[in-house]
Amino acid sequence: MPRVFRFAPSPNGLLHLGHALSALINRDAAAAAGGTVLLRLEDIDRERCREAYAAAIVDDLGWLGVVWPEPPRRQSDHFPLYRAALDRLAARGLVYPCFCTRGAVLAASAAKAAAEGAPRPVDPDGAPVYPGTCRHLPAAERARRLAEGWPAALRLDVARALAEDPAPLRWRECGAGGGEDQPSRDVSADPAAWGDALLARRETPTSYHLSVVVDDAAQGVTDVVRGLDLFHATSLHRLLQRLLGLPAPRYHHHRLVLDAGGDKLSKSRGAPSLRDLRAEGLSPADVRRRVGLPV
Numbered sequence: 015m016p017r018v019f020r021f022a023p024s025p026n027g028l029l030h031l032g033h034a035l036s037a038l039i040n041r042d043a044a045a046a047a048g049g050t051v052l053l054r055l056e057d058i059d060r061e062r063c064r065e066a067y068a069a070a071i072v073d074d075l076g077w078l079g080v081v082w083p084e085p086p087r088r089q090s091d092h093f094p095l096y097r098a099a100l101d102r103l104a105a106r107g108l109v110y111p112c113f114c115t116r117g118a119v120l121a122a123s124a125a126k127a128a129a130e131g132a133p134r135p136v137d138p139d140g141a142p143v144y145p146g147t148c149r150h151l152p153a154a155e156r157a158r159r160l161a162e163g164w165p166a167a168l169r170l171d172v173a174r175a176l177a178e179d180p181a182p183l184r185w186r187e188c189g190a191g192g193g194e195d196q197p198s199r200d201v202s203a204d205p206a207a208w209g210d211a212l213l214a215r216r217e218t219p220t221s222y223h224l225s226v227v228v229d230d231a232a233q234g235v236t237d238v239v240r241g242l243d244l245f246h247a248t249s250l251h252r253l254l255q256r257l258l259g260l261p262a263p264r265y266h267h268h269r270l271v272l273d274a275g276g277d278k279l280s281k282s283r284g285a286p287s288l289r290d291l292r293a294e295g296l297s298p299a300d301v302r303r304r305v306g307l308p309v
């Protein structure tokens with residue numbers, strides 16, 4: 015079976031060395047496996063994504079030598095597909111509307127923790143776990159709010175979702191490139207660590223987690239190679255794949271490029287863009303050296 019990798023940046027800024035490492039690891043792994051890398055522009059956030067960034071990403075990747083055999087997939091072209099996936103989950107009672115603002119979630123989770131005399135539970139990204147306020151809404155109240163047009167997000171009822179199929183949920187974590195000759199291990203997924211995750215936002219009719227699993231399946235992705243910062247997200251992705259009957263790709267979560275303070279590179283902390291580095295005269299080989307890849 016041909017191996018299909020993907021690189022999936024969000025066009026909400028310029029690429030930096032962290033993106034370059036991820037794109038190049040995908041490129042090298044696909045080349046070693048005789049496979050391909052697809053480009054996917056994760057542009058569901060219509061407020062923050064810009065056409066100019068999408069064009070710059072395509073240009074910078076071409077300069078780096080990352081090529082893709084078909085036009086990039088844009089998530090903003092596929093909102094109906096994500097909607098259909100949500101509808102399938104809703105028909106099984108696995109999602110519910112959530113009317114809470116961000117502030118209300120913070121306040122409710124602090125109040126719950128205080129009442130229980132326990133520390134506030136946080137998800138693997140350090141955000142407070144949703145305390146379940148809207149999961150407990152009486153049906154009539156929920157219907158009233160929806161009829162009145164209250165803005166609503168959609169959350170996964172993770173306990174119900176796990177109860178649908180009690181079989182253990184795992185993923186296969188492979189070495190870089192996922193070659194058969196490389197060590198791999200099974201990782202136990204723990205989707206409940208995320209609480210009732212958001213599958214659609216008030217202002218965006220989908221979420222990163224939902225779109226990524228729908229698209230990986232739609233694009234026939236066999237190998238998901240991405241940064242270690244998304245390791246725990248894979249738990250939720252495996253649950254969504256099982257609920258939606260989608261195939262499980264192999265996974266490889268690679269090291270991150272850190273800044274001088276030991277933090278993951280980010281635009282907000284002033285990481286130089288590939289654009290800047292190109293303007294300074296760096297070559298694609300220099301970029302490989304900078305991110306610790308063989309030239």
Ligand code: GLU
Pocket residue numbers: 022023024056226239240244
């Ligand atoms: N769009 C995500 C990001 O830029 C990556 C998603 C993924 O590789 O699953 O961080």
